[in-house]
Amino acid sequence: MRIQRLGIKEGNVLQAKTEKSKDSSIDLTKIDELLQKYKDKAGNLIPVLQGVQNIYGYIPREAFLKINHELGLELASMYGVATFYSQFRLNPVGKYIIKVCHGTACHVQNASKITNTLMELLNVNDGETTDDKLFTLESVACLGCCSLAPVMMIGNDTYGKLNGKSAKKVINDIKLAEKNKSTDN
Amino acid sequence: MKKQIIVGLGSCGIAAGASKVYNKISQIIELGNLDVELKQTSCIGMCYKEPLVEIIDDSGRYLYGDITEDKVNYLIDKHIEHEEPIKDLIVDSDLFEGSEHEYFEGQVKIALRNCGFMDPESIEEAMQRKAYQAIEKIATDNISRDEVIQYVLDSGIRGRGGGGFSTGMKWRFAKNNESDIKYIICNADEGDPGAFMDRSLLEGDPHAVIEGMIIGAYAIKAISGFIYCRAEYPLAIKRLNIALQQARDNGFLGNNILGIEGFNLDIFVKEGAGAFVCGEETALIASVEGDRGMPRKRPPFPAEQGLWKKPTNINNVETFANIPYIILNGPNSYNKYGTEKSKGTKVFALTGKIKHGGLVEVPMGISIREVIFGLGGGIQDDKKFKAVQLGGPSGGCIPEHLIDIPIDYDSVNSTGAIMGSGGMVVMDETTCMVDMAKFFLDFTQEESCGKCTFCRLGTKRMLEILTRITEGNGREGDIELLEELAVQIKDGSLCGLGQSAPNPVLTTLKYFRNEYEAHIYDKKCPAKHCKLLLTYEIIPEACTGCTVCAVKCPTNTIIGERKQVHFIEQDGCIHCGECFDKCNFDAIKVY
Numbered sequence: 001m002r003i004q005r006l007g008i009k010e011g012n013v014l015q016a017k018t019e020k021s022k023d024s025s026i027d028l029t030k031i032d033e034l035l036q037k038y039k040d041k042a043g044n045l046i047p048v049l050q051g052v053q054n055i056y057g058y059i060p061r062e063a064f065l066k067i068n069h070e071l072g073l074e075l076a077s078m079y080g081v082a083t084f085y086s087q088f089r090l091n092p093v094g095k096y097i098i099k100v101c102h103g104t105a106c107h108v109q110n111a112s113k114i115t116n117t118l119m120e121l122l123n124v125n126d127g128e129t130t131d132d133k134l135f136t137l138e139s140v141a142c143l144g145c146c147s148l149a150p151v152m153m154i155g156n157d158t159y160g161k162l163n164g165k166s167a168k169k170v171i172n173d174i175k176l177a178e179k180n181k182s183t184d185n
Numbered sequence: 186m187k188k189q190i191i192v193g194l195g196s197c198g199i200a201a202g203a204s205k206v207y208n209k210i211s212q213i214i215e216l217g218n219l220d221v222e223l224k225q226t227s228c229i230g231m232c233y234k235e236p237l238v239e240i241i242d243d244s245g246r247y248l249y250g251d252i253t254e255d256k257v258n259y260l261i262d263k264h265i266e267h268e269e270p271i272k273d274l275i276v277d278s279d280l281f282e283g284s285e286h287e288y289f290e291g292q293v294k295i296a297l298r299n300c301g302f303m304d305p306e307s308i309e310e311a312m313q314r315k316a317y318q319a320i321e322k323i324a325t326d327n328i329s330r331d332e333v334i335q336y337v338l339d340s341g342i343r344g345r346g347g348g349g350f351s352t353g354m355k356w357r358f359a360k361n362n363e364s365d366i367k368y369i370i371c372n373a374d375e376g377d378p379g380a381f382m383d384r385s386l387l388e389g390d391p392h393a394v395i396e397g398m399i400i401g402a403y404a405i406k407a408i409s410g411f412i413y414c415r416a417e418y419p420l421a422i423k424r425l426n427i428a429l430q431q432a433r434d435n436g437f438l439g440n441n442i443l444g445i446e447g448f449n450l451d452i453f454v455k456e457g458a459g460a461f462v463c464g465e466e467t468a469l470i471a472s473v474e475g476d477r478g479m480p481r482k483r484p485p486f487p488a489e490q491g492l493w494k495k496p497t498n499i500n501n502v503e504t505f506a507n508i509p510y511i512i513l514n515g516p517n518s519y520n521k522y523g524t525e526k527s528k529g530t531k532v533f534a535l536t537g538k539i540k541h542g543g544l545v546e547v548p549m550g551i552s553i554r555e556v557i558f559g560l561g562g563g564i565q566d567d568k569k570f571k572a573v574q575l576g577g578p579s580g581g582c583i584p585e586h587l588i589d590i591p592i593d594y595d596s597v598n599s600t601g602a603i604m605g606s607g608g609m610v611v612m613d614e615t616t617c618m619v620d621m622a623k624f625f626l627d628f629t630q631e632e633s634c635g636k637c638t639f640c641r642l643g644t645k646r647m648l649e650i651l652t653r654i655t656e657g658n659g660r661e662g663d664i665e666l667l668e669e670l671a672v673q674i675k676d677g678s679l680c681g682l683g684q685s686a687p688n689p690v691l692t693t694l695k696y697f698r699n700e701y702e703a704h705i706y707d708k709k710c711p712a713k714h715c716k717l718l719l720t721y722e723i724i725p726e727a728c729t730g731c732t733v734c735a736v737k738c739p740t741n742t743i744i745g746e747r748k749q750v751h752f753i754e755q756d757g758c759i760h761c762g763e764c765f766d767k768c769n770f771d772a773i774k775v776y
Binding site: 042043044045046047049050080081084085086087088102103104105106107108109140141142143144145146147148149151156158159160161 | 196197199200201232233235375376377378379380381384416417418419455456457458459460461472473474475476477478493534535536537538542543574577578608610612616624625628632634
């Protein structure tokens, strides 16, 4: 089973320092209000990281540096916390994050099949993002909708009682909707 | 009386399409200008019949099940416009026995008393159902802190998160530790895969949990409270924040609450960030403090030195939800249910290969058989029951010959499993017990914080052994090595995660050793689950030569001409099972 954790290579903030930043277009002013809110509050690191991720979809390297600068939190301990909790992502993600549940009830109802089907459909491995940056596929621990196993969540929408076919349909419907949106524009 | 239509909008209802149902009903009411009130409620526990729609009119109450979007027009037309209830679709009613009345009859709803019966975002409806009457009683009748703790002790309630420690005793310890600053925390980090009791409570009746915390804070003299809720429950977090603000606006949180001099309290939600280990109380405290969720040595216990080193009391969601009921109705209202050492009721999440999957609240002491085959309706597709997993990844499996045992802390512990938080995953003849052990160990290995060598490395090695076994590379001595490692990991781990990680392996070895032996010595999976141990062959009499299997085979190892019987070359077969899945003629034999 795979509950997705960050790859050390991609997530290594210190290593990234030596590379040319791919994300020089990050607008760091977006997190000013957040940092101000949590400036002197004890135990603030996790809500701050959650806030940053809500804004950018992940936690960019530049954001870590800014938090260090504004709040005085050490880079090493921030990295330790960000890599400990599976919620945090240090890489950009797709527009739609597909979370396939691999809790016990879903496992017993063949959740692996759903993940394998979507891996094949999207041509990505578990935890990766499609080339067109539309989808990120993740395996997650229990989403708590066990009676409808197997289950997946995309954004805040939950889809239950899936099989390979219905899972593919959900993704294809989204793809179609996106295509129509872009041709409308 | 104005007709009411109430749609169940808990997370599983929404997953089954209830939002669309709600929107459609809303449209119909508006277009037809119908004199009907549309409301929402949350999970009533009957998840296998979602989406659920309740209609209340002058004649009574009718709960409809399986109301998908396509049935809405028919329902409104018949029941609302023509006032003819549709008996076939009714699962429960106060006028006659609906199709699922047995599901409700076997239950005693104390913790879940309000879930599914009110709009969880309305404090007015909660108060109509007695929310905050318990804390009001404490204020009006001048019930002292010690008396409150005595009520809780007398009720016999034990921690519903899985620890099973006496709640009253825990409160007493925290109260007796002197400090100006004390904290009360609700552990809503329900991380057990297969468990969603707490999610339903938080989505369905947040005020019960908040009131329980207020009473607990009063008893131990806490000034600040936190609800540590896992981030994977966004609806629960939203409803909690709404409820907390409503509680503040109504004077149940703040200063000198309900006129009790010096009783000041506010409660905040802290979101988890995806770490199962943070369900362990010291790891939870570390997480609230902004650190990595790594457990700490006990003693000192949190009651003495918890959050920010101050006395802290931590209880589970379900434990708190029971407290207002106990205070309002007296300890006997609770301890009249249950067994000698396990009083009251417990909420279970019935999932897996069961017909009636959902949430049930039953008195302690009911047998597992009654829950699975009575309320639960038995096994899906009427297959053969094999085992039930209690307690999630910390628990163990209970085989068929033990399912008449009563469900209470001691009886369950005697089987090698634990009660846990209430997840009950039912397995049938197609479940491989070695694979289940591997699944749980994969989970605990991933979630191990890494602090203790035996947990960190021991679970890794156990997982490696189990993976080899399920892939056909099991060796002589593997079982003995698993047993040896299990004991060492239990002994060498600081917290409950490591101490209980070997339980699934130990119980499956105890009751299903033959399956392990078949995998290791015969290279066979009796449940026909472990693909690498299966042999796939084409049944000549059934094969039509449609070539679908040959086309799908990833190693091109199936040969045959169109309309001729096909053949799988075993040497090239990687046991992926694609041919079996794709064949439309049942022409593939698996053994």
